[in-house]
Amino acid sequence: MATKTSTRQYCASFLLALVMGAISICAHANPDVSPSPECAASDDYLSKLQRFFGKTKPVQDYSCLTNYPAIAKNIRSYQLIDTRSNPDVAVNDAWNIPVDELKLKGFLGTRPLLLLDEGFSRVQQAATCATLKKAGFTSVKILVGGISQWQNANTKKPKPVTQFVSASDFIHEFFNGRVSVVAATEATSARLKELGFSDHRLLVENKFSKLAEIVISSSGGGYDPVVYIGTPADFQQLEFNQHFSNLYFLQGGVDSLLAQLRRDQLIEYTRTKPQETSFCAKK
Numbered sequence: 001m002a003t004k005t006s007t008r009q010y011c012a013s014f015l016l017a018l019v020m021g022a023i024s025i026c027a028h029a030n031p032d033v034s035p036s037p038e039c040a041a042s043d044d045y046l047s048k049l050q051r052f053f054g055k056t057k058p059v060q061d062y063s064c065l066t067n068y069p070a071i072a073k074n075i076r077s078y079q080l081i082d083t084r085s086n087p088d089v090a091v092n093d094a095w096n097i098p099v100d101e102l103k104l105k106g107f108l109g110t111r112p113l114l115l116l117d118e119g120f121s122r123v124q125q126a127a128t129c130a131t132l133k134k135a136g137f138t139s140v141k142i143l144v145g146g147i148s149q150w151q152n153a154n155t156k157k158p159k160p161v162t163q164f165v166s167a168s169d170f171i172h173e174f175f176n177g178r179v180s181v182v183a184a185t186e187a188t189s190a191r192l193k194e195l196g197f198s199d200h201r202l203l204v205e206n207k208f209s210k211l212a213e214i215v216i217s218s219s220g221g222g223y224d225p226v227v228y229i230g231t232p233a234d235f236q237q238l239e240f241n242q243h244f245s246n247l248y249f250l251q252g253g254v255d256s257l258l259a260q261l262r263r264d265q266l267i268e269y270t271r272t273k274p275q276e277t278s279f280c281a282k283k
Contacts, residue, residue, distance in 0.1 A: 046196050048266060053175035060177075064115075064129035065122065065223060066141045067245075068153040071114065078114035078141065083128070091116060091150065099128050103135040112139040119146020120165050120225055120248055123177035144223050145245030152243055161243055164251040167260035170227055180218045182211060184230025191254045192229065195261065206230070208238045215244050229253055 071078065080094035087096060094116065102108070117125065125142045132140050143149055148161055173179045174197065181200035183189035189202045201218070203210050215226045228235075229250045250256065261267045 045266075049196050050175065052264065052266060053172060058123065058127035058176070059130045060123060060126035061130040061133060062122070062126045062223075064132070064140050064142045065125055065144050067144050067223065068149055071141060072153075075114075078112045079108075081113050081115045082147075083115050083117045084147070087147075089147075091147070099131065103132055103137075106136060109136040110138055113137070113141065115140065115142045116150050117142070117146045119144070119148050119245070120163070120169060121173055121177070122179075122224060123173055126177070149245040152245060162240070163248045165225075165227060165248040166251055167256040170248075170250055171257070171260060173225065178224045180214070180224060180226045182214055182226060182228045184228065184234035188230055188234070188254060192257075195254070195257055197257070200229075206234055206237050208240055208242075211238065211247075212242060212244070215247050 080091060082091050082094040082096045083099050085098050129142060148163055183192055183200050183202050184206050192200055201214055225246050225248055227248050227250055231253050
């Protein structure tokens with residue numbers, strides 16, 4: 001009798017285990033809670049970005065832009081003009097004249113001038129070119145890379161220089177000019193897409209040699225800026241061994257972009273309303 005009872009208990013336990021196993025399998029195959037939807041920049045948000053950053057698009061003329069090798073042989077024929085408002089370091093033999101003042105000096109209209117500025121914004125340089133040409137200046141050249149390029153070209157043993165760009169300057173250039181963007185990792189690439197900066201390249205491997213290949217191949221012969229975006233840890237992994245006057249690093253990474261978009265009120269943020277709801281299209 002005891003044997004029959006134990007056998008029944010064993011069978012019941014076995015059947016119960018089978019049922020529970022089946023329930024577990026079904027639960028995993030059809031979970032009650034679906035995964036969180038991915039976030040992608042919505043059409044409304046992208047349209048808002050384009051309207052905001054395109055409404056003040058300046059007149060551009062890239063014909064004045066030049067690099068150092070192109071003018072090196074005739075460099076002595078140019079008068080250097082440092083257009084920075086408050087230069088931290090003076091440039092030898094350069095006149096410090098901001099563009100707004102320079103365009104009023106018509107007596108310099110036919111003199112060969114080489115302008116040096118902060119160097120990042122090709123949009124600003126092209127706008128300066130258009131402004132001075134309209135004012136009657138016929139022999140103006142603007143050095144791509146600005147002060148950094150000039151100092152590097154006039155140093156016997158130049159060292160790799162780390163050039164940073166702010167989020168506001170980067171965003172303006174992205175929507176109004178010609179800039180190549182490089183994401184350090186897949187995680188950074190995903191965040192850029194969420195914020196509407198989908199036009200970028202992903203580094204196959206976060207090494208300077210791989211970054212250098214992109215800089216050389218996608219920067220319009222050195223005229224267009226290339227902006228690397230990653231975390232401080234990503235940046236530390238790079239081992240610089242070559243200077244590129246058109247290579248820049250976004251200061252603060254993707255977080256700085258998000259902060260700037262909030263300041264521009266393109267992304268709403270409150271404690272009760274997550275910022276994702278204002279720019280993400282759930283898919």
